[in-house]
Amino acid sequence: MTTLAITGGTVLLPDATVTRADVLVDRSAGEILEIGDDLGADADETLDATESLVTPGFVNGHCHVAMTLLRGYADDKALDAWLREDIWPVEAELTADSVRAGTELGVLEMIKSGTTAFADMYFFVPTIADVVDEAGLRARLGHGVISVAKDEDEAREDAREGLAVAEEIDGMADGRISSAFMPHSLTTVDGQYLSEFVSEARELGVPLHYHANETEDEVTPIVEEHGVRPLAYAAEKGMLEPEDFIAHGVHVDESEIGLLAEAGTSVIHCPASNMKLASGMAPVERMREAGVTVGLGTDGAASNNDLSMLDEARDAAMLGKLAADDASAVPAEAVVDMLTGATADAIGLESGRLEAGAPADLAVIDLEKPHLTPAHDLVSHLAYAAAAADVRHTVCDGRVLMRDREVLTLDEAAVRDRAREEAAALVDRAES
Ligand SMILES: N[C@@H](CCSC[C@H]1O[C@@H](n2cnc3c(=O)[nH]cnc32)[C@H](O)[C@@H]1O)C(=O)O
Ligand SMILES: [Zn+2]
Known part of the structure; x- marks a missing residue:
């Protein structure tokens, strides 16, 4: 066994209290051995955490990581027009090389902002898995399945690819990579394919992840066509199991919140995307209360x-x-849980908590910053004041991915160069 010690810091514990302690990690098993005093002396490798907060690595529960190539390409539009007019035409020109470049850029940004695990829906998933493996992160990945604008053969082929990919990548990278079956949404995949393929995903034993109730425009057609709310329709299709997680859940009514609570299906809230596309305000406090x-x-x-x-x-x-019209809603402690353990639970990972036996996935935040001074309450700082650039070190599965802001698993300058080149070539292909 070789060990890593994170020494001299203040550690955020699972009960949302903080304590002055060292963290000792078994690098080979990728697990936390102990949290306590003076654990650094005999460690094989040490990370300095003085004047710093040691937190669980952040967990990003819903992403399309290679879309970093399209950052700033099309803004200031609502979801449906944005996807159909701007994003999908460019995505039609994606290649494995462009997805590799966009994923490298995205995981670089994740490591630099303290994220150690994420869930992702996109194209060329084996390529994404490859990059995740090399970069050292943990991820649950899936191929986004869409049937709109496809004929029956193409739609079936896309769904089959979704299943095949889920089977192929599950357990890769010493188990750091897991998978899910990912129909894009309840409106972009026709009901006949959901009926056909969801049961096959169950046989594979992988969870489902899909966009649901993101905009009003996604609710209305389902109510009109099927006479029930979208999540009742999802339940009819067998798509609300405890291991499943939906993205957004903005326009959910009380009956749907009840369905989610009863089924144990999780929701991944994406506030920035919901605000930017003006999709609406998810009833986060009501869902949590339920x-x-x-x-x-x-x-x-x-x-x-x-x-x-x-x-x-x-x-x-x-x-x-704002959504609850209540300043006490979604308090700092809840937000810090959403940043770590709650999202890990939602996407079915063991990480998100610093305790003996847990995966050694953590981030170290530099507190010697004007905007983090004074430190009355570190949970408050994590929720409201800390920023990506404050992350000093990032560790996943016991391996140091970033030390003193230097990413060790990727060549940062080369990743930026490749991303610039691939993004330019992609847009050229789409616009020519
Ligand atoms: N195999 C599918 C690929 C779907 S990947 C997942 C898709 O979700 C899209 N996407 C990104 N953000 C959102 C969102 O907020 N809501 C719905 N879709 C999104 C993304 O651009 C990508 O096209 C196909 O043949 O088109
Ligand atoms: Zn999305």
Whole structure:
């Protein structure tokens, strides 16, 4: 066994209290061995955490990571027009190389902002898995299945690819990679394919992840066609199980919140994307009160426009209060849970908590900053004041991915160069 010690810091514990302690990690098992005093002396590797907060690595519950290539390409539009007029035409020109470049850029940004695990729906998933493996992160990945604008053969082929990918990548990278079956949404995948393929996903034993109730425009056609609310329709299709997690859940009514609570299906709240596309305000406080596990995600960088979970946490708190018309709604402690353990639970990972036996996924935040002074309450600082650039070190599965802001698993300058080149070539292809 070789060990890593994170020494001299203040550690955020699962009960949302903080304590002065060292963290000792078994690097080979990728697990936390102990949290306590003076654990650094015999460690094989040490990370300095003085004047710093050691937190669980942040968990991004919903992303399209390679969309970093489209950051700033099309802004200031509502979801449906944005997807159909701007995003989908460019995505039609994606290649494995462009997805590799966009994913490298995205995971670089994640590591630099303290994220150690994420869930992702996109194209060329084996390529994404490859990058995640090399970069050292943890992820639950899936191929986004769409049937609109496809004939029956193409739609079936897309769904089959979704299943095949889920089977192929599950357990890769020493188990750091897991998978899910990911129909894009309840309106972009026709009901006949949901009926056909959801049961096959169950046989594979993988969870489902899909966009649901993101905009009013997604609710109305389902109510008109099927006579029930979208999540009642999802339940009829067998798509609300405890391991499943939906993205957004903005326009959910009380009956749907009840369905989620009863089924144990989680919701990934994406406040920045919801605000930017003017999709609406998710009833986060009401869902939490009903016992729904609410996690947090950035969505793709083209609708955010960054992948920082600390930004997302602050947005979740702010928007949650506004939505509830109550300043005590979505308090700091809830937001910090959404940043870490709640999202890990939602997407079915063991990380998100610093305790003996847990995965050694953590971030170290530099507190020697004007905007983090004084430190009355570190949970408050994490929810409201800390920013991506305050992250000093990032560790996933016991491996140091970033030390003193230097990313060790990716060549940052080369990743930026490749992303610039691939983004330019992609847009050229789409616009020529
Ligand atoms: N195989 C599918 C790919 C779907 S990947 C997932 C898709 O979700 C899109 N996307 C990104 N953000 C959002 C959002 O907020 N709501 C719905 N879709 C989104 C993204 O651009 C991508 O096209 C196909 O043939 O088109
Ligand atoms: Zn999305």
